[in-house]
Amino acid sequence: xxxxxxxxxxxxxxxxxxxxxxxxxxxxxxxxxxxxxxxxxxxxxxxxxxxxxxxxxxxxxxxxxxxxxxxxxxxxxxxxxxxxxxxxxxxxxxxxxxxxxxxxxxxxxxxxxxxxxxxxxxxxxxxxxxxxxxxxxxxxxxxxxxxxxxxxxxxxxxxxxxxxxxxxxxxxxxxxxxxxxxxxxxxxxxxxxxxxxxxxxxxxxxxxxxxxxxxxxxxxxxxxxxxxxxxxxx
Amino acid sequence: xxxxxxxxxxxxxxxxxxxxxxxxxxxxxxxxxxxxxxxxxxxxxxxxxxxxxxxxxxxxxxxxxxxxxxxxxxxxxxxxxxxxxxxxxxxxxxxxxxxxxxxxxxxxxxxxxxxxxxxxxxxxxxxxxxxxxxxxxxxxxxxxxxxxxxxxxxxxxxxxxxxxxxxxxxxxxxxxxxxxxxxxxxxxxxxxxxxxxxxxxxxxxxxxxxxxxxxxxxxxxxxxxxxxxxxxxxxxxxxxxxxxxxxxxxxxxxxxxxxxxxxxxxxxxxxxxxxxxx
Numbered sequence: 001x002x003x004x005x006x007x008x009x010x011x012x013x014x015x016x017x018x019x020x021x022x023x024x025x026x027x028x029x030x031x032x033x034x035x036x037x038x039x040x041x042x043x044x045x046x047x048x049x050x051x052x053x054x055x056x057x058x059x060x061x062x063x064x065x066x067x068x069x070x071x072x073x074x075x076x077x078x079x080x081x082x083x084x085x086x087x088x089x090x091x092x093x094x095x096x097x098x099x100x101x102x103x104x105x106x107x108x109x110x111x112x113x114x115x116x117x118x119x120x121x122x123x124x125x126x127x128x129x130x131x132x133x134x135x136x137x138x139x140x141x142x143x144x145x146x147x148x149x150x151x152x153x154x155x156x157x158x159x160x161x162x163x164x165x166x167x168x169x170x171x172x173x174x175x176x177x178x179x180x181x182x183x184x185x186x187x188x189x190x191x192x193x194x195x196x197x198x199x200x201x202x203x204x205x206x207x208x209x210x211x212x213x214x215x216x217x218x219x220x221x222x223x224x225x226x227x228x229x230x231x232x233x234x
Numbered sequence: 235x236x237x238x239x240x241x242x243x244x245x246x247x248x249x250x251x252x253x254x255x256x257x258x259x260x261x262x263x264x265x266x267x268x269x270x271x272x273x274x275x276x277x278x279x280x281x282x283x284x285x286x287x288x289x290x291x292x293x294x295x296x297x298x299x300x301x302x303x304x305x306x307x308x309x310x311x312x313x314x315x316x317x318x319x320x321x322x323x324x325x326x327x328x329x330x331x332x333x334x335x336x337x338x339x340x341x342x343x344x345x346x347x348x349x350x351x352x353x354x355x356x357x358x359x360x361x362x363x364x365x366x367x368x369x370x371x372x373x374x375x376x377x378x379x380x381x382x383x384x385x386x387x388x389x390x391x392x393x394x395x396x397x398x399x400x401x402x403x404x405x406x407x408x409x410x411x412x413x414x415x416x417x418x419x420x421x422x423x424x425x426x427x428x429x430x431x432x433x434x435x436x437x438x439x440x441x442x443x444x445x446x447x448x449x450x451x452x453x454x455x456x457x458x459x460x461x462x463x464x465x466x467x468x469x470x471x472x473x474x475x476x477x478x479x480x481x482x483x484x485x486x487x488x489x490x491x492x493x494x495x496x497x498x499x500x501x502x503x504x505x506x507x508x509x510x511x512x
Binding site: 119133 | 243244246247249250273274275277278279281282283284285287288291292295331333334344358365377378381382383406416419420421422424425426427429430433462465495496497498
């Protein structure tokens with residue numbers, strides 16, 4: 001019996017040493033009870049990531065993230081919080097915990113409208129919208145597939161149009177957006193395309209669509225900025 | 235009086251009626267608007283979503299062009315105004331390398347705020363020939379014009395007053411409501427239709443509940459969102475006006491139907507009923 005006890009102890013010590021903490025926690029008795037709905041199944045260790053991500057975010061955005069005391073004012077003010085999988089106040093908590101992947105994989109960062117309600121009403125002046133925006137930047141520059149693909153593609157199309165002409169025209173923007181992979185297919189399936197074409201026709205009849213694309217002469221300079229952004233050398 | 239004018243992309247396309255009304259109103263007020271030479275897009279939401287550096291660099295080009303003119307900028311579009319202000323603040327902090335020569339010293343005005351100053355209100359009141367008596371309106375500001383207050387400089391961001399003051403000055407009856415600066419969804423409706431529609435529809439419903447007959451806006455995207463959502467609606471229709479369109483209507487004895495040709499929700503019936511249009 002004593003030998004068995006020693007063996008078990010040794011197993012535990014080995015697991016903790018080799019970083020299998022999560023499996024260790026899973027074997028704890030309180031985890032065996034059925035989790036309440038809404039709780040994440042795998043339990044994450046709090047504070048196992050250190051402050052690296054928090055410090056990085058605070059440094060890059062200039063926002064005092066540690067000032068958040070989870071009053072949920074941001075989530076209550078947010079007009080689209082019910083379309084988000086991670087609510088704005090949770091975003092702040094996740095940043096404090098360093099859960100980077102959860103944030104970059106969330107739909108929150110793409111659904112956010114940047115309407116700045118959260119930032120404006122935060123009692124501690126935490127720039128929630130700025131943080132979500134910075135996370136969106138990070139997600140755009142990472143290999144992670146965006147959860148709201150269409151929204152990401154729309155932003156990308158907008159910038160591509162801007163780079164080509166210097167100005168953006170609604171008609172051409174919609175044309176380029178629809179020609180992106182899978183967008184047209186989706187629209188035909190859901191019957192959105194017909195609706196959109198009819199709307200386009202009405203707008204054109206009313207004289208609201210301009211078919212000729214306006215251009216800026218300084219397009220070269222703008223392209224130069226893009227190259228700098230991507231880190232290319234001209 | 236001279237000002238440099240940054241119209242923005244929308245005013246060349248979907249909101250060209252806004253651009254035309256701005257031209258006539260400022261001509262009537264005796265203010266010269268000098269369009270910034272060879273302006274380019276401010277980047278809108280897409281630029282700061284995908285690259286914060288672009289959201290500073292793109293408006294900086296327009297600021298540089300305006301500084302050559304040496305005149306204060308006035309921007310009719312809420313998003314353009316916000317990006318210009320944001321870019322200016324970032325330039326002053328010197329956090330980004332910008333390829334253009336910019337000092338960031340020029341004042342950027344929002345068009346509504348510029349026209350709502352006491353001196354301008356007085357000027358507007360002097361020019362009125364036909365006040366819009368009996369027209370009940372609510373003013374809708376949207377988000378980018380008033381928030382974040384640190385960038386836009388609005389101190390009354392919870393209950394902004396600029397459009398209310400202008401609408402009251404031209405004789406309209408302004409109704410107070412609490413959805414003045416709730417977001418209309420902006421361009422999210424293009425990729426996620428249900429989100430955009432739910433937000434816009436709520437604003438429209440609340441506006442109709444107050445008993446308003448029309449909505450006054452200053453943002454091109456808010457106008458098109460609120461206007462287009464009513465295209466198949468039956469029952470009460472609430473036309474959505476740009477504030478300069480109403481000023482123009484008050485400035486001229488005989489308004490023309492053609493000014494409102496671009497509206498999806500036709501306002502001509504309402505205006506005729508009120509005796510504002512022949």
